[in-house]
Amino acid sequence: MLAGTNSQGGVIDGDRLSSLVDSERGTIDRRIYSDPDIYKLELERIFARAWNFMCHESQIPNTGDYFINFIGEDQVIVVRDNDGAVQVLLNTCRHRGNALCRAEQGNTKSFVCSYHGWNYGLDGRLLGIPGQKNFYRDQIDPAEWGLVKAAKVDDYKGFYFATLDPGAPDLHDFLGDVGRTGMEVLLAQGEVVAVDGVQKNIIDCNWKIAVDNLFDWYHVKISHRSAAKAGFLNPRMMMPMDQMVMLGEYGHAIGGPMISEAQQAEIDQLSDEERADIDLLSDAERAKLAPRINERRPVRKKATAEAMGPVGVRASGHPNIFPNLWISTRGMQVSLRLPRGPFETEVWWFTFMPKKFTPDQRRGAMKFISHSFGPAGLLEQDDGENWSQSTQSSRGVVSGRIPHNMQMGLGQDEVLEHPLGQKRIETRVNEHAQRWTYKCWAEWLRADDWDDLMAMRSPSPTGRI
Ligand code: FES
Ligand SMILES: [Fe+2]
Structure with a gap:
């Protein structure tokens, strides 16, 4: 069982x-x-x-472009980092969990938390902690407190997906x-x-x-x-x-x-130029070009x-x-x-x-x-x-x-x-x-x-x- x-x-x-x-x-x-x-x-x-769909590459073409999406109920930031790579970061501050990014999409140099000001880079690294010296007395290691990243990110011909599971x-x-x-x-x-x-x-x-x-x-x-x-x-x-x-x-x-196979056989006879224009033709014009494919x-x-x-x-x-x-x-x-x-x-x-x-x-x-x-x-x-x-x-x-x-x-x-x-x-x-x-x-x-x-x-x- x-x-x-x-x-x-x-x-x-x-x-x-x-x-x-x-x-x-x-x-x-x-x-x-x-x-x-x-x-x-x-x-x-x-x-x-x-693997969950995140966004298309044309939605985040430039460094710092970001788009907010979800994996189930986990909110994620999809962002193009300084190296041009697409990162998928959990949109939750490592200090008290506040959402870092409130806009649905935009461009930024870094993600600064609105609660106590922790500042994260486009790759999720923790760049700055207010009071690191005076309040934390240098007893916190920023390298340990970066944003949590998706386990894997990849695209299918420009359509980006991410998974939270390394397996x-x-x-x-x-x-x-x-x-x-x-x-x-x-x-x-x-x-x-x-x-x-x-x-x-x-x-x-x-x-x-x-x-x-x-x-x-x-x-x-x-x-x-x-x-x-x-x-x-x-x-x-x-x-x-x-x-x-x-x-x-x-x-x-x-x-x-x-x-149908018969319809596709007729399409197979057409050049790419003819195929490119065919959707713009009326039913009658389509029928003249290839009689079996006039069903839209x-x-x-x-x-x-x-x-x-x-x-x-x-x-x-x-x-x-x-x-x-x-x-x-x-x-x-x-x-x-x-x-x-x-x-x-x-x-x-x-x-x-x-x-x-x-x-x-x-x-x-x-x-x-x-x-x-x-x-x-x-x-x-x-x-x-x-x-x-x-x-x-x-x-x-x-x-x-x-x-x-x-x-x-x-x-x-x-x-x-x-x-x-x-x-x-x-x-x-x-x-x-x-x-x-x-x-x-x-x-x-x-x-x-x-x-x-x-x-x-x-x-x-x-x-x-
Ligand atoms: S919750 Fe983000 S800095 Fe405190
Ligand atoms: Fe319907």
């Missing part, structure tokens, strides 16, 4: 953890959305252990094929720059309900009916029957519409196609980098779902624009984006209300005992393997990615450390699923 002990002293029985997620039956115990002990264990065993594998291995394929969606339109500012709002839902929803193509036609009626959503995208799901190690997944599916350039692999390039659904990074809106936005207790999630939206966009293209994309997600987004307003009610119902004594149903497509599909190794499920609307995410979630919680997780994690599924 495995026992998970969280840092606050609660104990959760390993057998109980396994029983909360029944992937054979396709049911989820609602207490995973409400139990405070489970929430604490998630912070410790998922967020403090995983974590390298970022490349953590992402694996499915995670890297998902990240390539962000790069498919060439070099990007971050749009100033991150949209942030709080939704009273559990973070997992928000993650679950990004794979959910079942709700679109119902939840977003008003957006469709207003002409905001393309009716052809409402409930596509041609779905592809890719399931990666540690819980990464991509789920949603796909580009992405047309990726050759380098991206190669990086995504022969299967990944056909995925036009939503990637989630486990635990909480959703790559969305044709690869121009990412959303972090930051946990704020079992019943609240802070939703962050980062926006990235291709450098090559003209002012008109940029304006058009920004209009679409700000009308979709974030505090003013039509779609997130619809979704947030449902996530909130789904979460809040788990508080009830009796309603909290009723399992969620996650059985759509269970046992109905086959994992297909490409000769070059990439695996996928080609099917209709389904709940494969959700079941996979929760199965992996339970493994993260049961594992004592990274070695344990690596030894016990489920391999990416094969065969009947």
Whole structure:
């Protein structure tokens, strides 16, 4: 029997953890959305252990540029130091724990604590202590009291991640094929720059309900009916029957519409110049160029196609980098779902624009984006209300005992393997990615450390699923 002990002293029985997620039956115990002990264990065993997205390099281009983010509930400063390296420092003073940096982003020469004035360099070293001689009588060694740093920091082609756990594998291995394929969606339109500012709002839902929803193509036609009626959503995208799901190690997944092999074969015939312009064409013009690709599916350039692999390039659904990074809106936005207790999630939206966009293209994309997600987004307003009610119902004594149903497509599909190794499920609307995410979630919680997780994690599924 495995026992998970969280840092606050609660104990959760390993057998109980396994029983909360029944992937054979396709049911989820609602207490995973409400139990405070489970929430604490998630912070410790998922967020403090995983690689977490920090920011894009274009958000901190110069020495002293910083950006504040979170790893679970640990606040961190992401800062470019004097050597040009990116540091991830815990935003908590070593004296009495005060937050050093209060602005969300900016530029500084050092971080001076507003409480008693301890001063830290961009690399986290403690540079100065007021009263070091007179009050401490030179009995304190600044070298011992620098800021605590993330255990590892690395980037995927300019997108920075950090982990607090020294036992974590390298970022490349953590992402694996499915995670890297998902990240390539962000790069498919060439070099990007971050749009100033991150949209942030709080939704009273559990973070997992928000993650679950990004794979959910079942709700679109119902939840977003008003957006469709207003002409905001393309009716052809409402409930596509041609779905592809890719399931990666540690819980990464991509789920949603796909580009058929026939469509991709036509795209393969096009030069990079033709591919670059195709998104700007009308449906009729697209159809003339390549008749099968007139369904507004992405047309990726050759380098991206190669990086995504022969299967990944056909995925036009939503990637989630486990635990909480959703790559969305044709690869121009990412959303972090930051946990704020079992019943609240802070939703962050980062926006990235291709450098090559003209002012008109940029304006058009920004209009679409700000009308979709974030505090003013039509779609997130619809979704947030449902996530909130789904979460809040788990508080009830009796309603909290009723399992969620996650059985759509269970046992109905086959994992297909490409000769070059990439695996996928080609099917209709389904709940494969959700079941996979929760199965992996339970493994993260049961594992004592990274070695344990690596030894016990489920391999990416094969065969009947
Ligand atoms: S809490 Fe930072 S200097 Fe005292
Ligand atoms: Fe939605």
